[in-house]
Amino acid sequence: MSRTATDELNLASQPAKQKLEKLLRLAKGKKSAVVLTHDNPDPDSLASAVALKLILEKKASVPTLVAYGGIIGRAENLAFVRELHLPVVPVSQVVFDEHDFLALVDTQQTIGNHSLPAQFAADVVIDHHPLREEGVTSPFADVGRDYGATSTLLVEYLRAARLQPDGALATALFYGIKADTRDLDRQTYDPDIDSYLWLFPNIDRELLARIEHPEVPARYFQLYHAAIERAKVYSDAVITDLGEVYSPDMVAEVAERLSFLEGPRWSFAFGSFRSQLYASLRVSDKRMRAGRLIRDVCVDLGGSSGGHGSMAGARLPLSGTRAQRVALKRELVRRFKKACGVEGERGTALLNLAPPA
Ligand SMILES: [Mn+2]
Structure with missing residues (x-):
């Protein structure tokens, strides 16, 4: 049709x-x-x-x-x-x-x-x-x-x-x-x-x-601890690798939370659950299109993606050896950095960011 x-x-x-x-x-x-x-x-x-x-x-x-x-x-x-x-x-x-x-x-x-x-x-x-x-x-x-x-x-x-x-x-x-x-x-x-x-x-x-305002399990705070510890901040993006997560929807929650960081417009989090890699993207500028960006980044890595306006997500199959899985994550970060214009930046750990003067 x-x-x-x-x-x-x-x-x-x-x-x-x-x-x-x-x-x-x-x-x-x-x-x-x-x-x-x-x-x-x-x-x-x-x-x-x-x-x-x-x-x-x-x-x-x-x-x-x-x-x-x-x-x-x-x-x-x-x-x-x-x-x-x-x-x-x-x-x-x-x-x-x-x-x-x-x-x-x-x-x-x-x-x-x-x-x-x-x-x-x-x-x-x-x-x-x-x-x-x-x-x-x-x-x-x-x-x-x-x-x-x-x-x-x-x-x-x-x-x-x-x-x-x-x-x-x-x-x-x-x-x-x-x-x-x-x-x-x-x-x-x-x-x-x-x-x-x-x-x-x-x-x-x-x-x-x-x-x-529900009660949350201890692993909720453990996950946040890891997310913050691993977060890297670039001029216009904050990126964190959550490792293995206890629930895929926590990836979106963390991306959402980190999007409140002052400065960068883009927030990107990813983590694995049952042999799938989940990625979530937020952007604070309403003119940007998160859905389009995540699709461009993930299109040839297999899996699926979706989103609209300021929020988007993707799910990619995570298979092969440990080295291959690490390589996939690296490639994902490389492409994402390129797509939001922070290519080549080394970034600073969120925990090492100096407080504003
Ligand atoms: Mn809905």
Whole structure:
């Protein structure tokens, strides 16, 4: 299919009511559905998936299972699932052949950061990340456009369906929007604010506090200790190698934290988990495009990458001998330094940086 033809299939520009009707038409009469988040899911993708489950069950009478690949590792995300009792299962419990309706949320079929086996095609894709070059490949696609969170899109579907989420789901969607937009500060659009305000009266603020300020294990501080000890600062970038991490989503958390360092615009962290190398990039200048940069850096190293605006991530297969793995990391750093213009700089350990005069 040509680019234009596939783009026309994207429903993103249509009103929520129309999108909902098409979704329900497609779903009605199906035996059972699976809604899949992206791997190592964040609150936005989990909340969106549970909201889609509610819509499919209440409005199309299709029993729906929500599943995720990878692990839920960050303390906030663990607390999110535990405190809100979200009905989600690991993808290892799903037999895809037993379901006749498949949906992806907060990711796209061709992005590759999800666990939908390649021989299955998604019937539904709802995602706020930019539409991939490959275009729309599913019968129902609501992708791209100006949304800071997929949860915002799902709130619009819920409202169109006249479904009121219960306290747990309202809190989940609210936190999904809050986390993805960093408190309505980053990549935030009018619909995000609108959905946030619509949800607010129904959220459980006590639960929200327990999610946002969870207890963390000792290894959390150990990981931060290593991250700070290994961080190197260049004129316009800070880079840290986390070594082996206990959870892949900690890589993004550290990149995010280090992006607050005054001075450099770019923050780049990477670490390995189960034979994969995870890399995460943040940029404080809104005119820069982190997604493009990380794709250029990683494109021929295998694996997958994605992102938008000021945040992006990649996952690369990490195999071979220890020497080969070290060489891959070196190459990654070399390319990254080149891409953000700090090539040739030796850098200073973060711990050795002199305090400002
Ligand atoms: Mn999201």
